Structure formats: C-alpha cells, structure tokens
Amino acid sequence: MSHVANIMLSVDPDDRPTVESLSRWLQTSAPLRGHGPGATGRVGPLGGTTGEDTRRGDGGFPERDVYAGALDHADLDELIAHVERLAWRQPEFVHLFVTDQEQSSFRVWRFHGPKLRQISPEGREEEVRPAGGPPDIHTRFALAGDVELLRDMVVAAVNWGPGPAAPREAVLSDPRNAHYVDGWPRPGDLGLVALATREVDRWEPAPVGAAWLRHFTEDDPGYGFVGDDVPELSIGVDAAQRGRGTGTALIRRLLRTAREAGIERVSLSVGRDNPAVGLYTREGFRLHGRDEGEDSLTMVVHLR
Structure with missing residues (x-):
C-alpha cells in the first residue's frame, strides 16, 4: 500500500x-x-x-x-x-x-x-507532525479500532525494564492493567497514536506508540489515581523508537489537546528507576505526595 x-x-x-x-x-x-x-x-x-x-x-x-x-x-x-x-x-x-x-x-x-x-x-501543522519530533513520525487520534494497539502499549509500558519481559497474556489478564484499555473508547477517553513511515513497512504508516487518558474512580483506581476528575496518562512506545522523541511528541500534543478540552490536571504512575521520569519532569509533571519507599512514583501536571 x-x-x-x-x-x-x-x-x-x-x-x-x-x-x-x-x-x-x-x-x-x-x-x-x-x-x-x-x-x-x-x-x-x-x-x-x-x-x-x-x-x-x-x-x-x-x-x-x-x-x-x-x-x-x-x-x-x-x-x-x-x-x-x-x-x-x-x-x-x-x-x-x-x-x-x-x-x-x-x-x-x-x-x-x-x-x-x-x-x-x-x-498548527504540529498537530500532525509535532515540532521537535522525529521527521518520520506523525500522530493521529486513537480510534476504536486501535484497542489492540493500546493493549500492546500497556504490555510495552509494563516491560520497560531490562529484565525478562512478562508475557502479554499475563500482563493483560491482570485487572490492574486491563482496565486501562477495556471498553475503549468510553466517555472521557482521549488518545493519540504515533505512526512511522519506513522502508521496512513499504512506506505504509505503521503504529509505533500511543498515549491516552482515562478517568478512574476510587472504587477502581489506576496506579496513578489522584481523583475522579483527574485522568491518568498511559503511554507506550516500541522499544526501537525509544530515545528518538516519539514519547515527547505524543505527550506534548496529548496534554495540549487535554488543556483545550478543559482538563485541569493529569496524573501518571512511573517506576522510580524508569528513565521516563526525566521526560515527565521536563514536560511539567511533578511528584504527587511523598511516595517514600515505594517502587513507583505518582506524578501530576497542572494544565491551567
């Protein structure tokens, strides 16, 4: 194609x-x-x-x-x-x-x-090709047909570390992970897909990452739950695309779109040793609470 x-x-x-x-x-x-x-x-x-x-x-x-x-x-x-x-x-x-x-x-x-x-x-041309992103990457909004891609990105996010990767089935069978994607899209969901145009894919745009927001409740919280009115950010990027600015491009456009939609805060959860902590900090996320002794950090960005 x-x-x-x-x-x-x-x-x-x-x-x-x-x-x-x-x-x-x-x-x-x-x-x-x-x-x-x-x-x-x-x-x-x-x-x-x-x-x-x-x-x-x-x-x-x-x-x-x-x-x-x-x-x-x-x-x-x-x-x-x-x-x-x-x-x-x-x-x-x-x-x-x-x-x-x-x-x-x-x-x-x-x-x-x-x-x-x-x-x-x-x-704004950067809506499609975000300023500062890789030249072979563009973004679009996540659609209902992207649910399997989002599941892949949940698995990628869980397996961010250098150790043995958890099997896809094991990751997605855990309700704490599955509820980030189940029923996509439901009211309030907002997501983006990053696509690369490469010779290996015969120049057909291929998805290489995604970032999305979803609201949770106190009865069914996400790892980075702060409040019912604060959507949580999930993001996953193919291993081969990490370190190229793909994640930055996704986050910047998603946060700008969230701001325009009237969202005031966005939260996320990230492993304390995950290099992505630096990325989130650069994009305005700050530590929420003390989280002393925890393996993961909850971070929040204020959009207004």
Whole structure:
C-alpha cells in the first residue's frame, strides 16, 4: 500500500494556467517521499471539478475553479513550498486542502502576504507532525479500532525494564492493567497514536506508540489515581523508537489537546528507576505526595 494524500485546490479562474503548471510538475518532477534524498518523479495529476456541468440552480457558474487529485508518495512539505513559490495572479483566492493517509480531516492553507499559512485546524501543522519530533513520525487520534494497539502499549509500558519481559497474556489478564484499555473508547477517553513511515513497512504508516487518558474512580483506581476528575496518562512506545522523541511528541500534543478540552490536571504512575521520569519532569509533571519507599512514583501536571 502506497502513501496517498488527497488534495484540493480552489483558485480564481485567472489562475488556470498556474494550476496547469502545478499539475505538470506533479506528473514529472515532484519530490518523492520515502525514496531517498533528491528523488523526484510522478505523484499524480490534478483534475478540474468545475465547469459547465456545475452551474448553480439559477444557471450561474461557480466563482472559483476547484481542482483535486490523489497523490502517491508526494513529499507534502515540498508540495506546499512549491505552491507558495508559484506566480499566482490572484493569490488571495488560493486555498489548498490536504489530507494525508492517516488523517481524518483536511488541513487548509491560504496566502497571508507572500506566505502560505495553515488556517485549519487552528493554523498548527504540529498537530500532525509535532515540532521537535522525529521527521518520520506523525500522530493521529486513537480510534476504536486501535484497542489492540493500546493493549500492546500497556504490555510495552509494563516491560520497560531490562529484565525478562512478562508475557502479554499475563500482563493483560491482570485487572490492574486491563482496565486501562477495556471498553475503549468510553466517555472521557482521549488518545493519540504515533505512526512511522519506513522502508521496512513499504512506506505504509505503521503504529509505533500511543498515549491516552482515562478517568478512574476510587472504587477502581489506576496506579496513578489522584481523583475522579483527574485522568491518568498511559503511554507506550516500541522499544526501537525509544530515545528518538516519539514519547515527547505524543505527550506534548496529548496534554495540549487535554488543556483545550478543559482538563485541569493529569496524573501518571512511573517506576522510580524508569528513565521516563526525566521526560515527565521536563514536560511539567511533578511528584504527587511523598511516595517514600515505594517502587513507583505518582506524578501530576497542572494544565491551567
């Protein structure tokens, strides 16, 4: 399966020649994603979607031309940069819509002066490719179909240490671990999945980590339980991805999303000797209580 991106481009009719030039570039010399530095080639054409058969009910024609295409292995950063460099006659009417293979909604760019600026969602490209994260990693929200991945990440989190790994069945049969995922997603759950685009996976985005929040109660507490109103963070990253910034990218986007959702505090539990303590501290988590003599620490971050 190839790496596909769907794009749409809305322009003033005066810019039809500019779109034709862009389409020729996409069919001949566009930079390729996942083919090594400097690789170029055909990623796909743009086709017009407006014309005489798209009249309004009163017989008038659309005021803008709309073009669309499914691009295969297109380097999206280079595509956006190329669109910005083109000599548009009416740049104020240019809108670029892009959705990548693992995204559920379009991102939208328009010109602000000479520069293209992402205006949706909320002008933040790092929503998808977090700033400072590995260049081959992007994130998306965790869906109902990700439950087995989350179970794998629970097992990865339990087996963080250098000793013998506990079998998956043993980890997930323990109710203290299983309740972090059982019934996913239930009301109040919020999660992200990290995906890597690698040659070993034939450039198909493959999940390599996840982070999620879940509320617990005093009758059924998590390891890092603080209160009914404080969701607990769980995170797991494939061993081969640790130390590359994948966990940082997941935590930063998840905490920002939680803040925007009105969540005021998030807790977690971490082994006292786990190197991830440093990561959590850098991201604002602080020790909750004394936890003297305990093998694990409970930490809390205040989001407001």
